[in-house]
Amino acid sequence: MNYLINRLKEASTWRGIILVVAGVFGWQMPPGIQETVIAGGVALAGVVGAVVPDNVKKK
Structure with missing residues (x-):
């Protein structure tokens, strides 16, 4: 669980999530x-x- 929390604190994780969501919905x-x-x-x-x-x- 700490691993996921630590990843959510990173800017690269948020950029990745945003790009995946935009790609999926945009598609x-x-x-x-x-x-x-x-x-x-x-x-x-x-x-x-x-x-x-x-x-x-x-x-």
């Missing part, structure tokens, strides 16, 4: 809406990447 939509949903998902993933800090541990 099922008509072409015009499909492009908007996927582009919105990519943009949201970019915002998460820019806002959520990377957890870099220095040794």
